[in-house]
Amino acid sequence: MMFPIRAALAAAVLCVCASAPAIAADPVSLQPVSLDDAFRRVIETHPELESYRFAEVARRAEADLARQAPPLRLAVDAENLLGTGGASSFQSAELTLSLASVIERGDKRDARFAVADERLQGVALLREAKRLDLLAEVARRYLDAAAATALAALTRDDLAQREQLVAAATERRKAGIEQSSAPLAAEAARLRVAAELARTLSAATHARRRLAVLWGGTEADFELAPSDLGALPTLPDYETLVRLLADTPELQQFAHEARLREARLQLARTARVADIDWQLGVRRLQAGSDWGLVGSVSIPFGSASRAEPGIRAAEAELSAIEFEREGQRRALQATLAEAWGQLDLAIGHARRIETEVLPALQRAAEAAERSYRAGASSHLEWTQLQGDMIEARRERLDAALTAHRALIELQRLTGQTFAVAADTDNGTTP
Numbered sequence: 001m002m003f004p005i006r007a008a009l010a011a012a013v014l015c016v017c018a019s020a021p022a023i024a025a026d027p028v029s030l031q032p033v034s035l036d037d038a039f040r041r042v043i044e045t046h047p048e049l050e051s052y053r054f055a056e057v058a059r060r061a062e063a064d065l066a067r068q069a070p071p072l073r074l075a076v077d078a079e080n081l082l083g084t085g086g087a088s089s090f091q092s093a094e095l096t097l098s099l100a101s102v103i104e105r106g107d108k109r110d111a112r113f114a115v116a117d118e119r120l121q122g123v124a125l126l127r128e129a130k131r132l133d134l135l136a137e138v139a140r141r142y143l144d145a146a147a148a149t150a151l152a153a154l155t156r157d158d159l160a161q162r163e164q165l166v167a168a169a170t171e172r173r174k175a176g177i178e179q180s181s182a183p184l185a186a187e188a189a190r191l192r193v194a195a196e197l198a199r200t201l202s203a204a205t206h207a208r209r210r211l212a213v214l215w216g217g218t219e220a221d222f223e224l225a226p227s228d229l230g231a232l233p234t235l236p237d238y239e240t241l242v243r244l245l246a247d248t249p250e251l252q253q254f255a256h257e258a259r260l261r262e263a264r265l266q267l268a269r270t271a272r273v274a275d276i277d278w279q280l281g282v283r284r285l286q287a288g289s290d291w292g293l294v295g296s297v298s299i300p301f302g303s304a305s306r307a308e309p310g311i312r313a314a315e316a317e318l319s320a321i322e323f324e325r326e327g328q329r330r331a332l333q334a335t336l337a338e339a340w341g342q343l344d345l346a347i348g349h350a351r352r353i354e355t356e357v358l359p360a361l362q363r364a365a366e367a368a369e370r371s372y373r374a375g376a377s378s379h380l381e382w383t384q385l386q387g388d389m390i391e392a393r394r395e396r397l398d399a400a401l402t403a404h405r406a407l408i409e410l411q412r413l414t415g416q417t418f419a420v421a422a423d424t425d426n427g428t429t430p
Contacts, residue, residue, distance in 0.1 A: 034225035035142050041215035042138050043131070052127040059120035066116040069109060070102040075281070096294055098281020106273030111266045118260040125256055128415075129249040134214070136412035140405065141211040142224070147401050148204035150229045154397065155197040158390045162190035165383060168373065189383065230400055232347050233407050238340050244414040245332055254325035261321055265314035271307035274300050336413050343406035350399035353392055361389040 043049065074097075081093040169183040208220035245251060280295040365385040372382045 030221060030223040032225045033222045035139065037225075038138050038142055038211065038215070039135055042134055045215045046134055048130055049127060049134070052123055052130070055126075056120070056123045059116070059123055063113060063116040063120050066112040067109070070104060073100045074098075075100055075279070094283055094285055096281055096283040098279050098294065100277070100279035103276040103278060105275055106270035108267070108270045108273075108275070111263065111270045114263040115260065115267055118256065118263050122253070122256050122260065125249055125253050129253065132249060132412055132415055136408055138211070138214055139408045139411075141207070141214065143401065143404050143408070145204060145207035145211050146224055146229055147397070148200060148207045149224055150397060151394070152197065152200040152204055154390070154393055155193060155200050157393075158386075159190065159193045159197055161386050161390070162186065162193050165386065166190050168382075186383070230397070232350055232400060233343070233403055235344055235347055236340075236410065238337075241336060241340065241410060241414055242333060245329065245336065248332070248413060248415040250332060250413075251325065251329060254321060254328065258318065258321045258325075261314065261318040265311070265318055268307065268310040268314040271310060272304045274303035332413055336410065339406045339409040339413070343403050343410070346399045346403035346406065350396050350403065353396040353399065357392050358389070358396065361385065361392055365389050 077096040077098070079094040079096075166183065166186040169186045173180060173183050205220045208222065208224070209218075212218065212220060212222070277298045278296070281293075283292045283294045284290070285292065365382070365388075368382040368385045
């Protein structure tokens with residue numbers, strides 16, 4: 001079942017990256033940017049992803065530090081000098097040169113390294129989760145830009161129809177078979193749509209600039225790769241998506257956190273075994289010019305009882321992780337169910353508009369146009385049907401956009417690979 005789901009999710013991004021041909025603000029040819037290009041730019045330049053490289057360096061340094069054994073300490077002690085009586089000079093001085101350290105017991109060093117190593121392994125999971133969040137945000141902003149471009153194309157079609165209405169009303173007015181208000185009303189409607197087109201073109205520019213910010217750009221000096229935004233994604237199997245949740249980085253982090261807390265518990269348990277402090281050196285007796293060997297060993301009492309609070313805390317944190325994971329899993333599944341439901345409803349709604357509503361409106365509009373040009377119907381009837389058809393196309397576009405946004409969320413939740421196809425070229429994200 002894995003391959004069909006991946007194919008369905010990949011097809012969704014095909015829809016995300018698709019758009020009607022971009023409408024340039026000037027005659028200058030702008031560089032086309034596909035969704036795959038946008039992914040690549042963000043992955044290569046985003047500072048939040050780059051910061052994880054330094055986090056990994058820091059965690060490796062912590063692991064190296066945890067591997068180190070307790071250091072040797074060099075000590076020099078001087079006694080019986082610069083006092084009173086016989087100790088007023090250096091004649092009775094006693095000098096001791098010694099080495100000291102700690103013998104760690106209970107595998108403390110291995111336990112420390114296990115904790116540091118788990119922290120190091122967690123950096124990769126954190127980076128992958130951030131990468132998926134960024135890719136999802138890129139897809140959302142790309143979709144916003146594509147939607148604005150598609151809406152501009154739809155508004156341009158509306159403007160062309162309004163211009164036809166103006167021409168037809170003017171022709172009938174000159175022929176004396178139309179009231180003078182009809183051309184004026186048609187022109188007012190045309191001006192309103194022209195203003196809407198200008199606003200939509202400006203919104204498309206702002207959406208591209210907002211997308212460019214993700215890779216450090218400041219201007220919308222590119223256009224979107226042309227394709228068909230109206231293509232609807234395939235609805236993936238819900239139960240298979242639920243199973244895929246287990247592999248998402250958000251839940252994998254809980255598995256890593258469980259290992260980390262287990263390592264911390266083992267480290268806390270090592271504190272039950274007391275370490276041994278030792279010291280060994282030589283002492284010079286200045287009065288007799290003699291040398292002697294000195295040494296000491298110290299072992300603290302009560303290590304087991306002092307370690308118990310830390311062990312209980314570590315055990316409680318480890319026991320809590322499964323409940324935390326289950327809570328997060330249910331939250332993710334609730335989000336997945338909502339996104340899947342939105343996708344299902346949007347696909348059904350878009351298909352009904354496409355197969356039932358739009359063909360009926362198209363037939364009615366063509367009949368109204370023929371009737372109007374023949375003088376058998378009013379200007380308002382044709383205008384109303386043309387407006388209804390444009391509104392239905394907008395509603396169909398909104399449903400398609402809802403489906404694409406829902407599928408982007410499904411991709412983010414399941415951690416699936418983002419894929420893109422523009423025209424005939426296929427690609428995958430880095």
